[in-house]
Amino acid sequence: MNPVIGLEVHVELKTKSKMFCGCSADYFGKKPNTHTCPVCLGLPGSLPVPNKTAIEWCVMLGMTLNCDIPQFSKFDRKNYFYPDLPKGYQISQYDEPFCLKGSIKLDSGKTIGITRVHMEEDTGKLIHESVGGEDVTLIDFNRSGVPLVEIVTDPDFDNVKDVIDYLKKLQQITRYLDISNADMEKGDMRLEPNVSISTDGKIPNYKVEVKNINSFKFVEKSINYEIRRQASLIKENEKPIQETRGWNEAKQKTVSQRVKEESSDYRYFPEPDIPPIKWSQKKINEIRSFIPELADEKVKRFTKAYALSNYDGLLLTKEKSLADYFEETIKQIKLIKNDEIKPTPKQVANYIINKGTDPEQTTIYQLIHSIQSSLVLSSIPDKELKDIIKKVLKDYPKITEDYKKGKKSVIQFAIGQVMYIIRKKIDIEILRKLIIEELN
Amino acid sequence: MSNLTSLTITQAKDKLRKKEISSMELTKACLERIKKLQGKLNVFVTITEKEALASAKEADNELRNGSYLPLLGIPIAIKDNFCTIGVRTTASSKVLDDFIPPYESTVTQRLKDAGIVMLGKTNMDAWAHGSSTETSDYGPTRNPWNINYLAGGSSGGSAAATAADLCIGSIGSETAGSIRQPASWCGAVGLKPTYGRVSRYGVVAMGSSLDSPGAITKSVEDAALILEVIAGHDPKDATSSNLPVPKYLLEIKNPEKKLKIGISGNYLEGVDVQVIKVFENTKKMLQKLGHTFVDLKLFDPKYAIDVYTILQRSEVSSNLARYDGIRYGNDRSFFGEEAKRRIMLGTFTLSSGYYDAYYKKAQKVRTIIINDFKEAFDKADFILAPTSPTPALKLGASQGKIMFGELADVLVEPSAIAGLTGINLPAGFSSDGLPIGMQFIGPQFSESEIINIAYSFEKETEFLKERKPNL
Numbered sequence: 017m018n019p020v021i022g023l024e025v026h027v028e029l030k031t032k033s034k035m036f037c038g039c040s041a042d043y044f045g046k047k048p049n050t051h052t053c054p055v056c057l058g059l060p061g062s063l064p065v066p067n068k069t070a071i072e073w074c075v076m077l078g079m080t081l082n083c084d085i086p087q088f089s090k091f092d093r094k095n096y097f098y099p100d101l102p103k104g105y106q107i108s109q110y111d112e113p114f115c116l117k118g119s120i121k122l123d124s125g126k127t128i129g130i131t132r133v134h135m136e137e138d139t140g141k142l143i144h145e146s147v148g149g150e151d152v153t154l155i156d157f158n159r160s161g162v163p164l165v166e167i168v169t170d171p172d173f174d175n176v177k178d179v180i181d182y183l184k185k186l187q188q189i190t191r192y193l194d195i196s197n198a199d200m201e202k203g204d205m206r207l208e209p210n211v212s213i214s215t216d217g218k219i220p221n222y223k224v225e226v227k228n229i230n231s232f233k234f235v236e237k238s239i240n241y242e243i244r245r246q247a248s249l250i251k252e253n254e255k256p257i258q259e260t261r262g263w264n265e266a267k268q269k270t271v272s273q274r275v276k277e278e279s280s281d282y283r284y285f286p287e288p289d290i291p292p293i294k295w296s297q298k299k300i301n302e303i304r305s306f307i308p309e310l311a312d313e314k315v316k317r318f319t320k321a322y323a324l325s326n327y328d329g330l331l332l333t334k335e336k337s338l339a340d341y342f343e344e345t346i347k348q349i350k351l352i353k354n355d356e357i358k359p360t361p362k363q364v365a366n367y368i369i370n371k372g373t374d375p376e377q378t379t380i381y382q383l384i385h386s387i388q389s390s391l392v393l394s395s396i397p398d399k400e401l402k403d404i405i406k407k408v409l410k411d412y413p414k415i416t417e418d419y420k421k422g423k424k425s426v427i428q429f430a431i432g433q434v435m436y437i438i439r440k441k442i443d444i445e446i447l448r449k450l451i452i453e454e455l456n
Numbered sequence: 457m458s459n460l461t462s463l464t465i466t467q468a469k470d471k472l473r474k475k476e477i478s479s480m481e482l483t484k485a486c487l488e489r490i491k492k493l494q495g496k497l498n499v500f501v502t503i504t505e506k507e508a509l510a511s512a513k514e515a516d517n518e519l520r521n522g523s524y525l526p527l528l529g530i531p532i533a534i535k536d537n538f539c540t541i542g543v544r545t546t547a548s549s550k551v552l553d554d555f556i557p558p559y560e561s562t563v564t565q566r567l568k569d570a571g572i573v574m575l576g577k578t579n580m581d582a583w584a585h586g587s588s589t590e591t592s593d594y595g596p597t598r599n600p601w602n603i604n605y606l607a608g609g610s611s612g613g614s615a616a617a618t619a620a621d622l623c624i625g626s627i628g629s630e631t632a633g634s635i636r637q638p639a640s641w642c643g644a645v646g647l648k649p650t651y652g653r654v655s656r657y658g659v660v661a662m663g664s665s666l667d668s669p670g671a672i673t674k675s676v677e678d679a680a681l682i683l684e685v686i687a688g689h690d691p692k693d694a695t696s697s698n699l700p701v702p703k704y705l706l707e708i709k710n711p712e713k714k715l716k717i718g719i720s721g722n723y724l725e726g727v728d729v730q731v732i733k734v735f736e737n738t739k740k741m742l743q744k745l746g747h748t749f750v751d752l753k754l755f756d757p758k759y760a761i762d763v764y765t766i767l768q769r770s771e772v773s774s775n776l777a778r779y780d781g782i783r784y785g786n787d788r789s790f791f792g793e794e795a796k797r798r799i800m801l802g803t804f805t806l807s808s809g810y811y812d813a814y815y816k817k818a819q820k821v822r823t824i825i826i827n828d829f830k831e832a833f834d835k836a837d838f839i840l841a842p843t844s845p846t847p848a849l850k851l852g853a854s855q856g857k858i859m860f861g862e863l864a865d866v867l868v869e870p871s872a873i874a875g876l877t878g879i880n881l882p883a884g885f886s887s888d889g890l891p892i893g894m895q896f897i898g899p900q901f902s903e904s905e906i907i908n909i910a911y912s913f914e915k916e917t918e919f920l921k922e923r924k925p926n927l
Contacts, residue, residue: 054539054557054827058778059557059658060661061537061659062657063656063657063692063693065693066694095774095777097777102778102783168878213821283773283806285811288695288771289695427575
């Protein structure tokens, strides 16, 4: 019995404006219904005008996933009723999406097929609450029309570990491309695994779709649960049915939401309000040229150019901002005068990784200074430094006294006293750590 | 006073410039005539008297300041499917009985920017579904030439208002016939622009791949004047064309070329003898002007009915989904029978398992029709045909006939499906004194040329204008 798993992932793009109108797409935490206009409210007579940037970003994502970009593409209407869908249809893509037939290589060495990457619009949000003692449902249309990209994989996964690796890679790619914050908690990335179990090595003729999961942990749990649930059904000689389920965190299980018989007919047809899109080779090349160096390539380059281990490379490139920070530091170090200490790339990498330096908190100048200090400091044997600290604490018993009372600021005084004795630039962070160790 | 209201836009504009009349006088004259005849003709769903008087006052100020806006101070009637900010817009359906748009359609915005005085919102078939105005939830509009007859539709209110001099000019919209057919039945000029020439933004959607806003006027010159104002690319409508807008008014009087006019025998089959008679007269007149005729074998227009019915119903079923009872006050039970029928048929033709047999096939035939016209326009500059197979029909004629509109529009549907431009011109009268119209159909974006030939034809038929409806 082999699990057969495919994934549908919705990624919200971080374009300035919405998919089909000029409203701001930055809706999170905003006052309900303040980011709306006739278009995203679906008022009579309003018309959608597609957001060029969103489309280019969708194509760019498809390209990084090695997809074919067909020359001809179009939008379609997906007709269904739901109160958060003001037009009674969602503008999406049906049979001619922007990107088709891609692939992505996982750390395990396995290649996962990408079925398609397409563009659509997000819906509004229903809020169930009590107003004046009455239970009501309110609609916030701020999210209505925010650009969404859907990435669908082939049913190529057979274990959860690969699924999580894929999702992390996808998240990393969208962040590298700078097209989404891919922040799970804000709903920027929504995950829908399709799980079934094959008993004969073939793709089963049913699948169970687990809808709208917003954390990697829940994906892991729900897939594991589904594999167990379906396997035990099969052992009992029962065939699992095709259905949509949801993850219930409280009960730690998936719960059936909708079985196949009830599934709707979306009556897709070409969106008449938006002319089809025809790409020129020139435009395709242009979009391709916007793709920055991605994490995988960066790791390769870092290990080669800076003589780093693969492990260091992976850690430094996890976030593009960190990788950029690292490289900018290396660049600045090259400009340092010869009579000063010039940390090697490996030393910079070690420092950043060990200290968990936050590029937002530490300027490159501060970083270089700290690394230099740490290098100087390392020339003072730890033993010697500890002896100095002990001496200072002995000379000033009030330090220990105050510290025990909870007066943490006294450490600053201790640092000053140690520095006074050493009379050299040293890494204050390390010194602070050693003093605290000694105090405890 | 009725002298004032019978002015064309061009005439009124001239008098306003020369300060012979004021916009206030003109507006008041129209409002008075509306009040006198609204009960009889049922032309308006909403009359915006207060707003009209305020606009007229403002226009007179502007005129005194020497402003030169193209439609400054001209009282215009607007079909009730154009969203007008702060003014109820119903599309003649009770579903939107209370709908006051918070935004303005591009067409009405451009007209307002050009200085018009909006008199009110005219009656139409509900959601523009029909060719009689009998599907309106606010009752049918009567034909000014005989109130026991229909005005046609869906822009019946605008056509009747123009023919009965309740306004100086009006705006309608055509999906397939909704400008040309009521213009033909009421005896007005109705210019259906090429699809994409005029923005659809803010026009309550009917058949999105077909809807074309346009003018219904008392003269060809007026139609050119309005088109020049409302045409052109709109960043809010992705299907609007980027082509520059010609100076229609300048080109209108260019000495016309001798043209090859196409005629297709199957556009005359089943057409009323009185209409055929006018058609023959029209031919003679055009011959006299030096034009020649080419026999064409156009794709049988009856197939256009099938294509149109499937495509338009499909789009309608989706376009009307938004009226789900959550936002506009009235729920789906407020839809009239015709809308319900169209929603059901469109839902069916888009359903899985039927899509290929209906929608997809219809799209293929649509391509055939488009190509058929392309070939025709290699042989002829324009096509001449009757606009409607009959003069206006009696009140109640559409009742119980679920395909009434499609049959009444058989001669305009093929060109609408192909997104072509066409114009209806008053060309004669029936023995009952009802107007009969002829249409010129031209290639996409041939408005300049079509206006040009229409203008020269109009000059030859000035005598028709001496007859006025007796109201």
